[in-house]
Amino acid sequence: MREWWGEFAGLVLPVACGGCGRPRTELCVPCGDALGGREPRRVRPSPEPPGLPEVHAAAPYENAVRALLLAHKERGALTLARPLGGALAAAVRAGPGRSGEGGPLLLVPVPSARRATAARGHDPVRRIALAATAALRRSGTPARVLPVLRQRRRVADQAGLRAVQRRANLAGALEAVPGSQRLLAAGRVVLVDDLMTTGATLAEAARAVGPDMTRPGTFRPPWAAVVAASPSAFGLNRN
Numbered sequence: 001m002r003e004w005w006g007e008f009a010g011l012v013l014p015v016a017c018g019g020c021g022r023p024r025t026e027l028c029v030p031c032g033d034a035l036g037g038r039e040p041r042r043v044r045p046s047p048e049p050p051g052l053p054e055v056h057a058a059a060p061y062e063n064a065v066r067a068l069l070l071a072h073k074e075r076g077a078l079t080l081a082r083p084l085g086g087a088l089a090a091a092v093r094a095g096p097g098r099s100g101e102g103g104p105l106l107l108v109p110v111p112s113a114r115r116a117t118a119a120r121g122h123d124p125v126r127r128i129a130l131a132a133t134a135a136l137r138r139s140g141t142p143a144r145v146l147p148v149l150r151q152r153r154r155v156a157d158q159a160g161l162r163a164v165q166r167r168a169n170l171a172g173a174l175e176a177v178p179g180s181q182r183l184l185a186a187g188r189v190v191l192v193d194d195l196m197t198t199g200a201t202l203a204e205a206a207r208a209v210g211p212d213m214t215r216p217g218t219f220r221p222p223w224a225a226v227v228a229a230s231p232s233a234f235g236l237n238r239n
Contacts, residue, residue, distance in 0.1 A: 018071035019064030031064040040094040043233035049203040057229035058087035073124040085131020091225035103187035104142035110193040148180035174208040189222035
């Protein structure tokens with residue numbers, strides 16, 4: 001019900017830009033440029049956690065981009081999923097599988113905790129992933145969302161934790177649902193999230209979708225794409 005009301009309210013009530021608050025537009029031109037006005041780049045946190053796949057991000061997590069992600073995630077500005085998804089699609093295209101070889105792109109969203117999804121009334125990463133998939137298809141890239149990851153145990157709130165603490169907090173916290181290896185082998189896996197800070201979550205997600213050791217030769221390493229990453233991760237880019 002909350003998700004439906006959010007969609008309806010966005011159509012009939014006065015809106016303001018989710019990035020800067022400018023009235024009568026959900027996304028003004030300057031904030032749209034901050035989100036999608038640059039070429040996505042490979043990003044690396046420091047320290048870089050073991051097992052982190054290659055990650056591309058559309059924009060630094062600051063100013064308008066930070067406000068847009070928070071408006072979508074925490075304040076139910078659901079119509080922002082489309083521009084956020086467009087930015088994510090651009091980051092996906094920048095990845096190592098952009099040639100289209102190896103089957104369709106399989107966008108695997110990083111799952112939120114069930115209690116967080118219930119509190120928000122929607123799953124923001126999955127919603128953005130669906131919008132990104134639609135954008136990829138419109139540009140002729142075969143893609144679909146494959147929500148095969150789930151939390152296998154509760155984790156502490158990541159806010160305020162240092163990088164090493166985040167890795168310990170998330171170690172073994174995710175798993176792929178039974179039977180998902182066959183689905184994951186049908187294309188190129190792209191782990192997707194709205195934000196990367198320390199990289200611990202994406203490293204854990206990569207571990208969870210790792211190779212099925214009973215079927216040698218079937219695993220192709222995933223890469224990852226996010227809407228935004230910490231500005232320092234952009235600064236450490238070494239391409």
